[in-house]
Amino acid sequence: xxxxxxxxxxxxxxxxxxxxxxxxxxxxxxxxxxxxxxxxxxxxxxxxxxxxxxxxxxxxxxxxxxxxxxxxxxxxxxxxxxxxxxxxxxxxxxxxxxxxxxxxxxxxxxxxxxxxxxxxxxxxxxxxxxxxxxxxxxxxxxxxxxxxxxxxxxxxxxxxxxxxxxxxxxxxxxxxxxxxxxxxxx
Numbered sequence: 353x354x355x356x357x358x359x360x361x362x363x364x365x366x367x368x369x370x371x372x373x374x375x376x377x378x379x380x381x382x383x384x385x386x387x388x389x390x391x392x393x394x395x396x397x398x399x400x401x402x403x404x405x406x407x408x409x410x411x412x413x414x415x416x417x418x419x420x421x422x423x424x425x426x427x428x429x430x431x432x433x434x435x436x437x438x439x440x441x442x443x444x445x446x447x448x449x450x451x452x453x454x455x456x457x458x459x460x461x462x463x464x465x466x467x468x469x470x471x472x473x474x475x476x477x478x479x480x481x482x483x484x485x486x487x488x489x490x491x492x493x494x495x496x497x498x499x500x501x502x503x504x505x506x507x508x509x510x511x512x513x514x515x516x517x518x519x520x521x522x523x524x525x526x527x528x529x530x531x532x533x534x535x536x537x538x
Contacts (some may be wrong), residue, residue, distance in 0.1 A: 357500070364497050365421045371490065372414035379407035399482060402475075406487035413494035420501045444509045452502045459495035466492050 386400050432443050466488040468474070474482040 354504075361421070361497065361500065361504075364493075366412040368417040368494065368497075372411050372418065374507055375410040376405045379404060379411060382407065402484065406482070408486065409487045410490045413491045413498075415478060417494050417497050417501075420498050420505075423505070438440075441509050445506065448502055448506045448509065452499060455495055455502065457497050462488060462491045462495050476530070477504065494524055521536065 369414060374504060374526055382397070382403055386396050390396050390489050466485060467484075469485040474484045
């Protein structure tokens with residue numbers, strides 16, 4: 353069962369890499385377009401605030417999935433390294449529990465926002481009516497994946513699961529200069 357979950361999470365993580373990259377490129381193009389349109393025509397692009405909000409949600413939460421999967425997040429290693437080794441797993445477990453609680457709250461809130469956006473049919477308020485629920489759905493999915501990754505990491509710390517190297521397979525395709533930052537964390 354855990355092997356199947358690892359494979360599914362690997363696929364989701366690889367999709368998150370593409371989603372974050374595409375969203376960041378589109379957000380950059382949107383910003384350049386808004387600035388250019390204001391400079392040349394004296395007016396911005398209609399609905400750019402709603403589009404930017406959607407792109408930012410996808411970029412941030414897809415990026416968080418990648419960071420959590422690669423354990424590239426910054427932990428409080430300064431404190432942990434000063435403690436005796438026998439306390440490392442206890443401190444790491446407390447850290448993971450706090451992270452799980454925080455992302456559980458984010459997940460619950462984002463589910464509520466998604467359901468509200470779908471029920472009310474929320475769209476951007478400008479000339480273009482772009483539905484806002486797809487970006488909120490990405491946030492829900494990303495939060496769910498992050499919570500799942502935290503639970504799996506907790507099982508690793510507890511010694512109930514061994515980490516498989518298939519997690520984050522997409523990162524293996526990056527040049528070596530990038531891998532060092534993501535593979536080992538800090």
